[in-house]
Amino acid sequence: MKSFAIARPGSHAAAAKLAADKTYTLPVIKSGGIDIIDQMKEGLLEPDLLVHLGSIGEGAATISMEGGRLRIGAGVTLAQIASSPIVIEHCPVLAQTAASAATPAVRNMATIAGNLLQRPRCWYFRQHQFDCLKKGGGTCYAVEGENKYHAIFGGGPCHIVHPSNLAPALVVAGGVAHLVGGKRTSIPIADLFHTPDKGVRTEHVLEPGEVLTHLTCDAAPASGFCGIKEKQSFDWPLAFACVGLRVTDGTIQSAGVCAGAVAPVPWSLPRVAEALAGVKVGDDAAIRAAAVLSGQDARPMRDNGYKVRLLGVAVHRAALKALGREAEGLS
Numbered sequence: 481m482k483s484f485a486i487a488r489p490g491s492h493a494a495a496a497k498l499a500a501d502k503t504y505t506l507p508v509i510k511s512g513g514i515d516i517i518d519q520m521k522e523g524l525l526e527p528d529l530l531v532h533l534g535s536i537g538e539g540a541a542t543i544s545m546e547g548g549r550l551r552i553g554a555g556v557t558l559a560q561i562a563s564s565p566i567v568i569e570h571c572p573v574l575a576q577t578a579a580s581a582a583t584p585a586v587r588n589m590a591t592i593a594g595n596l597l598q599r600p601r602c603w604y605f606r607q608h609q610f611d612c613l614k615k616g617g618g619t620c621y622a623v624e625g626e627n628k629y630h631a632i633f634g635g636g637p638c639h640i641v642h643p644s645n646l647a648p649a650l651v652v653a654g655g656v657a658h659l660v661g662g663k664r665t666s667i668p669i670a671d672l673f674h675t676p677d678k679g680v681r682t683e684h685v686l687e688p689g690e691v692l693t694h695l696t697c698d699a700a701p702a703s704g705f706c707g708i709k710e711k712q713s714f715d716w717p718l719a720f721a722c723v724g725l726r727v728t729d730g731t732i733q734s735a736g737v738c739a740g741a742v743a744p745v746p747w748s749l750p751r752v753a754e755a756l757a758g759v760k761v762g763d764d765a766a767i768r769a770a771a772v773l774s775g776q777d778a779r780p781m782r783d784n785g786y787k788v789r790l791l792g793v794a795v796h797r798a799a800l801k802a803l804g805r806e807a808e809g810l811s
């Protein structure tokens with residue numbers, strides 16, 4: 481690993497200035513450091529300045545309700561989100577996605593901003609031997625190679641899945657990222673990420689020097705998450721679903737459904753949402769039928785067709801969780 485300097489700015493604005501400072505070849509923002517340090521160890525990134533956000537006050541690590549919306553500082557950890565009574569009450573899907581991510585040790589360090597902006601886990605990308613498209617090479621090795629964990633929607637020319645648990649939950653809850661250091665001051669989470677056809681080297685639309693200060697989202701009290709994993713800990717999900725419902729008089733009035741680990745961006749499923757609207761909360765057959773629609777436009781690769789079925793199961797269970805019920809047995 482090459483040597484690097486560390487800066488400890490006292491504000492997000494000062495961090496943004498340092499991140500855009502041309503005196504350095506590659507200044508990089510560091511929050512919890514879980515992904516950044518991994519990338520440095522893997523030889524993917526050689527910064528000469530780490531701009532460490534750990535010392536910033538400004539509400540960077542606090543959770544509150546403001547004007548009916550949830551406000552979460554960029555430096556709030558996944559462990560704080562998972563155990564926050566405010567998040568559990570007002571946006572359970574966010575608490576559940578945070579609780580399910582990684583391991584207790586990782587959740588204690590990992591921040592919400594870093595979770596959204598972490599780089600993909602494609603094994604070809606993470607191995608320095610493979611100079612794939614995302615690293616400026618000429619090939620996506622996943623096309624002909626091992627693609628068990630890759631995208632079934634929205635792939636090409638790169639077929640990563642977006643690694644963040646929290647991003648789909650925030651899409652369902654109308655999340656917004658608030659920024660300093662650039663021309664804009666906010667961006668909806670639904671617009672934060674781009675598909676590989678819009679640029680294969682990056683996953684999000686932030687410019688160098690734009691720093692996330694906090695997130696806001698709507699209260700979504702009837703919301704739920706279901707992730708299906710090979711291991712219960714120390715792993716990313718194979719497929720997961722976040723569902724938010726608006727229910728009155730025992731009927732689902734409207735729904736938001738967003739899938740994760742199946743596409744290069746959080747993957748909204750509007751047809752499933754439409755099919756859920758008008759369904760009686762006790763009508764399991766109709767909820768299951770809506771969930772099955774989630775796989776309709778999937779384009780699996782050689783080894784990942786299993787994700788289509790997993791996603792239907794995850795959507796069904798997440799919808800039941802949003803209604804305050806757990807699925808019985810396997811679907």
Ligand SMILES: Cc1cc2nc3c(=O)[nH]c(=O)nc-3n(C[C@H](O)[C@H](O)[C@H](O)COP(=O)(O)OP(=O)(O)OC[C@H]3O[C@@H](n4cnc5c(N)ncnc54)[C@H](O)[C@@H]3O)c2cc1C
Nearest residue numbers: 511512513514515516581582590591594595597645692716
């Ligand atoms: C074993 C293991 C299992 C895991 N399983 C899961 C899982 O199931 N689900 C899941 O979602 N994640 C999982 N993760 C990933 C983990 O959650 C992320 O690596 C972590 O959330 C990153 O947060 P961080 O604060 O450490 O970010 P950092 O590593 O500090 O930064 C990550 C990126 O965000 C940028 N950044 C950070 N803060 C800001 C800011 N305020 N403004 C602008 N840019 C910023 C950094 O420049 C960097 O590019 C797992 C990780 C491990 C090691």
Ligand code: SF4
Nearest residue numbers: 602604612620638639
């Ligand atoms: S899926 Fe993307 S990151 Fe993985 S090998 Fe292909 S181009 Fe590289």
